Amino acid sequence: MSQKTILQQLDEVLAARKDEAADKSYVASLYAKGTEKILKKIAEESLEVAMAAKDHDNSQSEQDKEHLIYEVTDLWFHSLVLLAHKDISSEAITKELQRRFGLSGHDEKASRDA
Numbered sequence: 001m002s003q004k005t006i007l008q009q010l011d012e013v014l015a016a017r018k019d020e021a022a023d024k025s026y027v028a029s030l031y032a033k034g035t036e037k038i039l040k041k042i043a044e045e046s047l048e049v050a051m052a053a054k055d056h057d058n059s060q061s062e063q064d065k066e067h068l069i070y071e072v073t074d075l076w077f078h079s080l081v082l083l084a085h086k087d088i089s090s091e092a093i094t095k096e097l098q099r100r101f102g103l104s105g106h107d108e109k110a111s112r113d114a
């Protein structure tokens with residue numbers, strides 16, 4: 001049997017946290033606070049990604065590259081929490097990425113405008 005990916009493992013944990021108490025789990029505390037709180041975290045993490053990317057533009061350092069990876073991971077994580085809050089698994093996103101794979105962004109936009 002193939003091993004589960006980290007996204008599949010996280011999907012399971014995020015789903016299980018629906019039955020957990022908010023004081024026992026960070027994810028459960030976000031669910032309890034609701035969509036607005038999760039969106040606020042996503043907005044905060046997006047800003048932190050932007051700042052980390054600009055820092056790396058200026059420094060080109062490995063340390064700032066690591067910091068950017070860390071901040072994007074926070075953003076992905078909180079996006080996954082939002083999806084789980086709405087009973088959507090990461091598989092829905094990987095499937096959508098697969099559907100788009102090989103489809104030029106310019107061509108896709110042109111087909112929309114037609």
Ligand SMILES: N=c1c2ncn([C@@H]3O[C@H](COP(=O)(O)OP(=O)(O)OP(=O)(O)O)[C@@H](O)[C@H]3O)c2ncn1[C@@H]1O[C@H](COP(=O)(O)O)[C@@H](O)[C@H]1O
Binds near residue numbers: 013025073074
């Ligand atoms: N991957 C993560 C993960 N990444 C980041 N974080 C948390 O996200 C928060 C974001 O950092 P901030 O400094 O913005 O948070 P904060 O200041 O505490 O939050 P606010 O008071 O601003 O809301 C921190 O508390 C991090 O610990 C995560 N928390 C949990 N996970 C995964 O989710 C699983 C379930 O977590 P629990 O629900 O806490 O058991 C864990 O086993 C991990 O696999």
